[in-house]
Amino acid sequence: MRPALVLACVAVVATVRIGVAADGLTLPNRPNTLKFAAIGDNGTGAQPEYEVASQMATWHQQFAFDMVIMLGDNLYGRQEPSDFVEKFERPFKRLLDGGVKFYASLGNHDDERDLTYPPFNMAGRRYYAFVRGDVRFFVLDTNFLDPAQLVWLERQLASASERWKIAYFHHPLYSDGGRHGSEVELRVKLEPLFVKYAVNVVYSGHDHIYERIKPQRGIYYFVSGAGGQLRQGDLKRSELTAAGFDRDRSFMLNEIDGDELHFQVVSRAGQTVDAGVIHRGGTS
Amino acid sequence: MTRAWRFIVDRYLLVPIAAVVALTWANTYPQSYFRIANTLAFPVNEIGMALGLAYLAQEVVEAALPGGSLYPFSRAVVPLIGGLGGMIGASLAYVGYLALGDEQILARGWPVAGAADLVITLAIARAIFGRGAAVTMALVFALTSDVIGLIVISGQHFVVQPHAAAALLIVAGVALAAVFRHQHVVSSWPYVACAGTLSWVGCYWSGLQPVLALLPIVPFLRHAPRDLTQPHRQPSAHRGATHFESVFQAPVLVIVFLFGLLNAGMAVRGADTGTWAVVVASLVGRPAGTLVAIGIALLAGLHLPRGTGWRDALVSALAAAPTLVFGVLFAVAVFPVGPLLVQTKLGAIATAIGLVPAFGAARLLRVGRFAPVTHR
Numbered sequence: 198m199r200p201a202l203v204l205a206c207v208a209v210v211a212t213v214r215i216g217v218a219a220d221g222l223t224l225p226n227r228p229n230t231l232k233f234a235a236i237g238d239n240g241t242g243a244q245p246e247y248e249v250a251s252q253m254a255t256w257h258q259q260f261a262f263d264m265v266i267m268l269g270d271n272l273y274g275r276q277e278p279s280d281f282v283e284k285f286e287r288p289f290k291r292l293l294d295g296g297v298k299f300y301a302s303l304g305n306h307d308d309e310r311d312l313t314y315p316p317f318n319m320a321g322r323r324y325y326a327f328v329r330g331d332v333r334f335f336v337l338d339t340n341f342l343d344p345a346q347l348v349w350l351e352r353q354l355a356s357a358s359e360r361w362k363i364a365y366f367h368h369p370l371y372s373d374g375g376r377h378g379s380e381v382e383l384r385v386k387l388e389p390l391f392v393k394y395a396v397n398v399v400y401s402g403h404d405h406i407y408e409r410i411k412p413q414r415g416i417y418y419f420v421s422g423a424g425g426q427l428r429q430g431d432l433k434r435s436e437l438t439a440a441g442f443d444r445d446r447s448f449m450l451n452e453i454d455g456d457e458l459h460f461q462v463v464s465r466a467g468q469t470v471d472a473g474v475i476h477r478g479g480t481s
Numbered sequence: 482m483t484r485a486w487r488f489i490v491d492r493y494l495l496v497p498i499a500a501v502v503a504l505t506w507a508n509t510y511p512q513s514y515f516r517i518a519n520t521l522a523f524p525v526n527e528i529g530m531a532l533g534l535a536y537l538a539q540e541v542v543e544a545a546l547p548g549g550s551l552y553p554f555s556r557a558v559v560p561l562i563g564g565l566g567g568m569i570g571a572s573l574a575y576v577g578y579l580a581l582g583d584e585q586i587l588a589r590g591w592p593v594a595g596a597a598d599l600v601i602t603l604a605i606a607r608a609i610f611g612r613g614a615a616v617t618m619a620l621v622f623a624l625t626s627d628v629i630g631l632i633v634i635s636g637q638h639f640v641v642q643p644h645a646a647a648a649l650l651i652v653a654g655v656a657l658a659a660v661f662r663h664q665h666v667v668s669s670w671p672y673v674a675c676a677g678t679l680s681w682v683g684c685y686w687s688g689l690q691p692v693l694a695l696l697p698i699v700p701f702l703r704h705a706p707r708d709l710t711q712p713h714r715q716p717s718a719h720r721g722a723t724h725f726e727s728v729f730q731a732p733v734l735v736i737v738f739l740f741g742l743l744n745a746g747m748a749v750r751g752a753d754t755g756t757w758a759v760v761v762a763s764l765v766g767r768p769a770g771t772l773v774a775i776g777i778a779l780l781a782g783l784h785l786p787r788g789t790g791w792r793d794a795l796v797s798a799l800a801a802a803p804t805l806v807f808g809v810l811f812a813v814a815v816f817p818v819g820p821l822l823v824q825t826k827l828g829a830i831a832t833a834i835g836l837v838p839a840f841g842a843a844r845l846l847r848v849g850r851f852a853p854v855t856h857r
Contacts, residue, residue, distance in 0.1 A: 343817040
């Protein structure tokens with residue numbers, strides 16, 4: 198077969214694949230891989246949060262993630278026991294009933310009651326770490342990044358022997374959100390540790406948009422703060438921006454398979470707005 | 482040149498000038514600014530400002546002596562009550578503002594709203610009143626708030642393990658100052674260098690803010706009554722060659738300038754709930770709290786300082802409203818590095834706008850420089 202014809206065939210196949218992938222699963226969805234979702238700034242208790250949660254439950258049927266990392270602002274407004282029901286348990290009922298575990302970090306709208314709320318799995322800790330498969334997650338409280346927390350983080354990072362190191366917290370070190378943007382003071386404290394101990398990926402919320410940042414000093418950064426709140430048109434694209442979405446709410450699906458982290462970002466309407474793969478210590 | 486310098490010094494304009502320089506520097510060459518600010522923060526904020534605070538406090542102590550505008554004690558009590566009321570008013574307004582939203586995580590920042598920038602207060606008060614008793618009243622409002630605030634935030638800013646027993650060193654320092662006084666020691670140096678150092682070490686090791694160290698020493702220094710009811714009296718007439726005010730004026734000017742320079746710089750961005758909470762608390766809550774407290778004190782039969790009336794009290798309360806650099810200092814003690822600190826620091830700097838209502842009220846009420854000439 199002539200090369201030109203081969204290229205044409207490949208192009209057609211690729212087009213079809215992309216066409217199918219636009220509204221479907223792009224993740225490998227292999228057995229025995231770590232599958233997790235990420236949401237931020239979700240806890241409004243309003244209709245959009247319910248719709249995002251419903252969309253997550255729908256995707257869970259074909260992509261059975263067994264955990265969700267919460268990027269802060271888990272509850273807005275009042276934080277009485279009934280609010281935990283209204284703003285978390287009810288919207289995420291299908292996932293909770295399906296055995297999906299949630300691991301929360303604290304945002305600026307959260308209060309200390311989150312720490313002891315069993316479904317958030319914080320066990321009374323403002324910051325903590327946990328291991329799933331070959332991944333260690335570092336969950337930070339960026340509201341109060343005190344010296345004790347930094348000492349703890351460095352010890353945890355130094356002792357981590359897992360293949361992947363993933364950190365998540367509320368305030369983004371890099372963001373092109375117009376409302377908040379990058380938290381440079383936090384970056385000055387955290388980035389040197391992340392670089393020194395080879396953290397691979399960092400997830401944050403706070404800006405109510407989705408943004409994928411171009412790798413910074415070898416680290417991949419995601420802002421996913423539109424799980425319930427939305428600031429439409431707030432993404433001010435810059436040279437940092439690899440991809441972004443600010444027209445609707447969204448959440449992230451992730452799959453770690455060996456040295457690859459696959460991600461797919463889904464809107465409230467179920468459309469895929471970004472997708473890709475990160476190679477550990479390499480290119481995307 | 483000398484007149485310009487005298488104008489700047491007399492009106493305490495060094496801190497506003499330093500703050501402008503710091504903000505410009507921090508927003509153009511942030512790395513060099515923060516490197517230098519971090520390096521010099523301890524010697525200036527914790528050691529040097531102990532001298533600065535003492536320098537300002539001795540003015541109040543002298544005004545409270547027989548013949549001074551705050552004498553007898555019942556007249557000094559009202560500004561003290563006003564300062565306490567201001568602190569309470571600012572704190573309640575801060576907490577109240579947060580209660581309107583859902584960011585209770587900022588609640589621990591309430592002392593920031595209670596901080597009053599002593600130097601800016603003096604700058605505004607002197608610009609309005611010259612050297613009247615109302616200046617001292619504004620200074621007492623601010624000083625009272627700050628002393629309470631510094632005690633509240635004590636122990637939150639050090640890595641060293643505090644030892645309560647070290648407070649005995651403060652007692653020893655005060656006792657030594659009393660001995661010097663009893664022995665009629667004229668020079669200010671032994672009080673500051675010996676008694677003051679003991680007190681500073683005691684504060685530091687016991688977890689108390691060391692910037693407070695010289696305050697208990699100040700009453701033992703050699704003083705002359707200060708009648709500030711005569712606004713145009715030359716301050717130099719008051720100073721003796723060995724007087725604290727005379728000896729330490731130059732070092733304090735340098736310290737105060739550095740204090741403004743090192744603390745006021747920040748990237749101007751990140752305004753959020755904490756910013757507005759500090760602004761509202763300082764510019765609305767504190768003056769309101771001060772005036773309510775003064776009202777209660779007057780109803781209880783106490784009196785305003787000699788030579789002042791309710792209009793002076795109102796304008797003085799507004800002059801003591803900005804938290805500015807002291808607010809930044811408090812914010813750093815209360816919040817670790819991060820967005821909450823950025824928000825509250827920005828709020829503290831934004832309270833500089835408080836000079837507008839202070840001057841506006843002075844003009845409206847025709848007090849100080851705005852008073853009709855015949856009444857001056």
